[in-house]
Amino acid sequence: MRGLIILGRQGSGKGTQAERIAERFGVVHISTGDMLRAATAEGTEMGLRAKAIMDAGDLVPDDVMIAIVEERLQKPDVQAGGFLLDGFPRTVGQAEALAAFDGVDLDLAINLDVPVEEVTARMLARGRDDDTPEGIARRLELYEAETAPLLAWFEERGILVVVDGIGTEDHVFDRLTAVIVVGAK
Numbered sequence: 001m002r003g004l005i006i007l008g009r010q011g012s013g014k015g016t017q018a019e020r021i022a023e024r025f026g027v028v029h030i031s032t033g034d035m036l037r038a039a040t041a042e043g044t045e046m047g048l049r050a051k052a053i054m055d056a057g058d059l060v061p062d063d064v065m066i067a068i069v070e071e072r073l074q075k076p077d078v079q080a081g082g083f084l085l086d087g088f089p090r091t092v093g094q095a096e097a098l099a100a101f102d103g104v105d106l107d108l109a110i111n112l113d114v115p116v117e118e119v120t121a122r123m124l125a126r127g128r129d130d131d132t133p134e135g136i137a138r139r140l141e142l143y144e145a146e147t148a149p150l151l152a153w154f155e156e157r158g159i160l161v162v163v164d165g166i167g168t169e170d171h172v173f174d175r176l177t178a179v180i181v182v183g184a185k
């Protein structure tokens with residue numbers, strides 16, 4: 001099954017761009033942050049536990065995230081159309097689990113690159129529940145520690161592309177579609 005991944009700091013605009021890419025290329029947009037927020041809103045036990053972790057800006061444990069994504073990837077829409085993962089993997093452990101899932105081909109990992117100062121300003125303006133100055137700082141710190149090594153992991157596999165995330169939404173979208181058309185198998 002066709003698999004795309006979008007990486008980038010929180011506040012890089014990857015959620016918005018991911019929705020547009022999914023629509024353009026007919027793949028299913030899977031945002032693990034959205035899935036966790038939906039579980040929180042439904043008040044499931046997993047959702048409530050996740051909320052405390054999210055509000056602190058920490059990462060939900062790998063085994064929980066891997067189980068959630070593995071289940072989602074087995075659904076018929078994903079099996080038929082392929083996927084665009086947004087917010088997963090966030091650690092090398094998650095990436096290794098994803099690569100080992102049955103029938104999953106990782107075609108392209110896109111790093112939507114926006115510098116720290118710019119994403120901080122964008123997140124403060126957006127004002128989500130977990131967008132407190134402390135929460136933002138913690139998430140960015142974790143991003144550098146846990147997620148940046150993923151870039152090297154994808155690069156070693158020859159599927160990493162970097163796209164400049166500065167500019168208007170349409171400009172960035174054009175850059176993204178260009179690399180997907182060229183880069184994906």
Ligand code: AMP
Binds near residue numbers: 033
């Ligand atoms: P996001 O919407 O991608 O910024 O995710 C919001 C929050 O959900 C993160 O700060 C984490 O607490 C949690 N989360 C989302 N995806 C993952 C993941 N793949 N691994 C661990 N935690 C995650």
